[in-house]
Amino acid sequence: MRLLLAPMEGLLDYYLREIITSVGGIDFCVSEFIRVNNTLLPSRRFYRTVPELRNGCMTTSGVPVRVQILGSDPICMAENAAKVASLGAVGIDINFGCPAPTVNRNRGGAALLKEPQLMYEIVRAVRAAVPKSISVTAKMRLGYETPDTAVLCAEALSGGGAEEIVVHARTKVDGYKPPAYWEWIAKIKQSVRIPVIANGEIWSHEDALRCQEISGCIDLMLGRGMISNPALALMIRGERNHSLSWHEVIRLLEKFYALMKENRTINNPEGRMKQWLNYLRREYIEADQNFNLLKKLTDDQEIMKQLLNSSTVPDLITK
Structure with missing residues (x-):
């Protein structure tokens, strides 16, 4: 079983990748997307989004970053x-899943799920442009409005040379609303001969087991x-039976x-x-209790001071 850390635009950047991977359990990460328009981007653009390129394309915990x-x-x-391969990338992932309207209006992300032939051509061109030692992978959703072409899109990615596919088990229109349709990942997995990684609505160990059973995938991406x-x-992984304490958080x-x-x-x-x-509120009562107070503060040092004070009281039971 491999566990991947998902790309989350505007949240899971270099700084948070460093912290999350330091806890353990993650096999590799995928960076937030770098938008490519009609120009060759300068090196600094890649280094700014993926500073790990200066460290063998790994976090300081030794976790590789695609x-x-x-x-x-x-x-x-x-x-x-x-270009990014020449800077030392260990892998290149292609985004066919971003649901952001600004991205989709510019024919990017999930909008490309309406054009399987173009998806194929993009992957084929990227695969041909980088050394074979560098992996080329892709992340997709089930479709734009419906999952009717999910298998066709996955076959396009596989046919273009993608070495594996991460499937977020929702359409663009679904956004991030539950549920995730893991049964559609099973259909995709049966149609391609490359590894398929399941993604979407995995919040607990029990969710992970159900996702693996329904999707047929062993590998999971967690966001x-x-x-x-x-x-x-x-x-x-069964290496812990409980969440971190609030003190550890x-x-x-x-x-x-x-x-x-x-x-x-x-x-x-x-x-x-x-x-x-705000995300921690789902798991920790302490985060929930502090959030309403902290959201009114505008000074980062005051926020940190309040959080440190909150760790001096006994841990409450997590949700």
């Missing part, structure tokens, strides 16, 4: 894939579940804050801490 790119022009995508419960991967938040302040590339560390805390 670089995700998004675009609709096969030639331009191939040129940029070759919001890992942000809400940083020990989720270890729990799925506070230590992670403290490291997260210090990393953002040290690198000085985040303009609103207070916003990032509130964003993560």
Whole structure:
């Protein structure tokens, strides 16, 4: 079983990848997408989104990071894939799943699920442009409005040379609303000969087991579940039987804050801490209790001070 950390635009960036992978249980990550339009991007664009490129394309915990790119022009995508490969990427992932309206209006992400032939051409061009030692993978949803072409899209990716596919078990129109339709992943898995990784609505060890049973996939990609419960991967592996304590979570938040302040590339560390805390509310009563107070604060140091104070009281029972 491999457990992957999902790309989450605007949330799961370099800083949070560093913190989450330090907990353990993750085999590799996929970066948030780098948008490719009609130009060859400068090296600094790739380094800014994936600073791990300067560290063998791994987090400091030694977890590899695949670089995700998004675009609709096969030639331009191939040129940029070759560029990031030259910078030391260990793998290149192609985004066919982003549901953001601004991305879709520009013929990117999930919008391409309406064009399986173009999906094939993009993957084929990227695969041809990078050394065979560098993996080329793809992430897709079940479709744009309906899952009727899910198998066709997966076959296009496989035929183009993708080495494996992550399938988010919802359509673009579904967004992130439950449920996830894992049974459709099973249909995809039966239609292609490459590994298929299941993604969507995996919040617990029990969810992981049900997803594996219904989808037929052993490998899983974890997104919001890992942000809400940083020990989720270890729990799925059977290496822990409970979440981190609130004290341990506070230590992670403290490291997260210090990393953002040290690198000085985040303009609103207070916003990032509130964003993560909002996800933690699903798992921790303490996060829920602190959130309403902290969301009114605008100074990052005051927010951190309040969080540290909250760790001096005994842990409450997690939800």
